[in-house]
Amino acid sequence: MNAYLIRNVSVLGAAPTDVLIRDGVVAETGPGLSAPDAGVVDADGLVALPGLVDLHTHLREPGREDAETVETGSRAAALGGYTAVCAMANTSPVADTAGVVEQVWRLGREAGLVDVQPIGAVTVGLAGERLAELGAMADSAARVRIFSDDGHCVADPRLMRRALEYVKAFDGIIAQHAEEPRLTEGAQMHEGEVSTRLGLTGWPAVAEEAIIARDVLLAEHVGSRLHVCHVSTAGSVEVLRQAKARGVRVTAEVTPHHLLLTDVRAETYDPVFKVNPPLRTATDIAALRAALVDGVIDIIATDHAPHAVEDKECEWAYARPGMLGLETALSIALDVLGPEWDLIAERMSRAPARIAGLTEHGHDPAPGAPANLTLVDPAARRVIEPAELASRSRNTPYARMTLPGRIVATFLRGEATVLDGKAIK
């Protein structure tokens, strides 16, 4: 079908109208449209948002196809309202060459459910020792612009400086996993009263804050773009606030789970709550939420991190860190921000598209815009059942929680990827 007429939809919370999409773009908006050849979507009570863009997704392919594939992760993304995801580089083999990023990009095209934009590794094998061929990845068919060793910090300050400088040649950006490794050896959870009680080695907030402080100074010194992954502490927010006030070109993301869940969850020792950076405190959550509203934090990114059952159904210390996020992110945003549709569109679509340089994404549904959009039922409430998720893994921290909002339909360049809440393919 190359045309859809979406009837009575509220575009970003405005009064209901019709939206006609045809040949991959929004053709017309306004009440009472007619298009006999178009498929009709009854969108009474639904809100249209620009298709969501995730700057931080782990698709696990190549290497851990038992946990997720580009295809299953793409389906989870579409069901979560996403039209583009940026795939992190910590696959096996690592996405540190043109060959691997092109493979991931091609798998994304073949799945055809969201645009999969590969992220390239900063250093060879994520080892933090020497730069990967960043230029080759930038020039490849995957046109990589974001580089990250996510999962590992680019801890060597000289290497970080060089990376920041080098990618200026092709308007690249370094996305830093901020974690001073010497302060987090053996770390299992947020260092605080709960870690003391549970006897789990602490991951101090300062290990994140110290790296962000260093990196904003480096980015300022060399005039480069820095993106900070999964900001998790109140102290990090203050460092970012000051850097932005000085005009440093830094952007930052927060994950849905860091906006909602605290370190107290570790009390069960169920590693479904183990994540890196770890769940923090209520004070941190309050600061992160405020920063998301006032713009010190630019975007929500999922850090969707699927893991096989055996990597989570074990002792806490032996479990892999990470949580699913794609299929629940919008619900968490609604829960945390309320029906602030323009803010949600900015933090989950427009701003991430701008940071990633995805020019086809992040446009509000208006005539002429690429038809990448999603329809949300804000009145729906749903109970999260791990077995019902489209991801190949089950490690959601929201199991059996009731969350607001449901994605009813998603369109990628005018083609439905989700209709009636179900994936098309």
Add this chain to the structure above:
Amino acid sequence: MIRHLLSGADLDADTATQILDTAAEMAAVSGREVKKLPALRGRTVVNLFYEDSTRTRISFEAAAKRLSADVINFSAKGSSVTKGESLKDTALTLQAMGADAVVVRHPASGAPHRLADWVDGSVVNAGDGTHEHPTQALLDAYTMRSRLGRLAGLSVAVVGDVLHSRVARSNVLLLATLGAKVTLVGPPTLIPVDIAPGTDVCYDLDAVLPSSDVVMMLRVQRERMNDSYFPSAREYARRYGLDGPRMRRLPEHAIVMHPGPMNRGMEITPEVADSSRSTIVEQVTNGVSVRMAVLYLLLGGNNR
């Protein structure tokens, strides 16, 4: 009675007191010529040990055997998700064999909690990582009560590597429940940065000794010395070791405890360890009685 014993926090004052009182009865049995009771005949107790700990294992083994339980020792040292069978598969195996109680020692904090989700029998935490060792706290409380006649109002100094000590965590919880006042003493690097409100901390051992009824010395692992927690063993011993002169600063009635194994010359000198104030050997004896009481009560001496 509770079903599992995973943490000192599982015990309220009544339950803890019931265990200590039962342990006293068990101790009377242990003094008889025939040390065996038929209480757990036909029941199976598995000792599941992922770490070497001969003293704790044989203490539990002796306790279970004196209650006539069948004892299976399952040494799973070195096992982890990457090496061999997973904890969950081991749990399902024990479940299939009909274990009524699983006594578990594990290097990972929280492993007994996980195990308790997967087996129907009772789980007893015999030490998990840097988390807890609740039967050690019970035997320590038992020892204090038998030496000093009470627990409420006692001042207890817990001295040394509190950060990594499961013995300290369980003792802090249990002693607070039973009305004793705990002061944590050690170099600031070995005291957690955030501790529950209401727990006293002091970095000066000499300042604490004159007002202490009990001094509990913790073992300092040798590997801490290479990790900048303190400059050297000598400096540690000078500042936080308990030697003869320091011991003489204690009130006359005060006792000195150590969960063992000791580093003689490091946290405690032989003069102190072998003195009449030392309860170190009694603690071992009391351990069997307390573990008998725990197994007896958990396995339904009086509730199933």
